[in-house]
Amino acid sequence: MADIIIENIVATTQIAKELDIEHLADAIQDSKYDPEEFPGLTLHFNDPKTAALIFSSGEIICTGAKNIDEIEDSMIKTIDKIEEVGISVMDDPKVEIQNIVASLDLKKELNLVNIVKNPLLENVEYEPEKFPGLVYRMDDSSVTLLIFGSGKIVCTGAEKLEDASDAINTIEDKLTSMGVL
Numbered sequence: 001m002a003d004i005i006i007e008n009i010v011a012t013t014q015i016a017k018e019l020d021i022e023h024l025a026d027a028i029q030d031s032k033y034d035p036e037e038f039p040g041l042t043l044h045f046n047d048p049k050t051a052a053l054i055f056s057s058g059e060i061i062c063t064g065a066k067n068i069d070e071i072e073d074s075m076i077k078t079i080d081k082i083e084e085v086g087i088s089v090m091d092d093p094k095v096e097i098q099n100i101v102a103s104l105d106l107k108k109e110l111n112l113v114n115i116v117k118n119p120l121l122e123n124v125e126y127e128p129e130k131f132p133g134l135v136y137r138m139d140d141s142s143v144t145l146l147i148f149g150s151g152k153i154v155c156t157g158a159e160k161l162e163d164a165s166d167a168i169n170t171i172e173d174k175l176t177s178m179g180v181l
Contacts (some may be wrong), residue, residue: 004168006161007154008101009065013075015082015089016058024054027085043081045074052078061098068161071095099157102164106151106172110180115147118178136171143167 021041025033032042040053040061048070053061060078065071072095079089112134116126123137133154134147143163146154153171158164175181 004102004104006066006102010063010099011071011095011097012061013093013095014059015093019056019058021056028081050074097159100164102155104153108151110149110151112149120174138167145171
């Protein structure tokens, strides 16, 4: 089995019923807020290298994390910055993973035309004039795999690390059964 790399984890939490984003933008140094460009306030962190998007609805979206610890660290840093400027937040906000993007490199060129014609794969789309990869939607799952002729596979839509790993292992098994790997 190839090594799976976590590229990005996106998580959300609700910390208040509403937030005064303009006040936060004025009070938090290094924040970015341009409501004509994007409705949320953005905070960038270097350690871990993530971004937090803060909305007036009281929701925070964290993106850019490579593991669950980085999500937790970024959420704590974001909440700390909000509290430092005098805004109280909910106790113990629940953080939910929304999307995990993972990838792997099979280190082998793939003939996508032959793969899409194989009856072992259902729920497959391949329109190279629109998108260079084969799109494989997993049965009974929110996970979608993007399979490229270079042998690279991108998994998106997983909410748990196990779901991403299972999906990638499943496609590797199917490609092996087809005689592709």
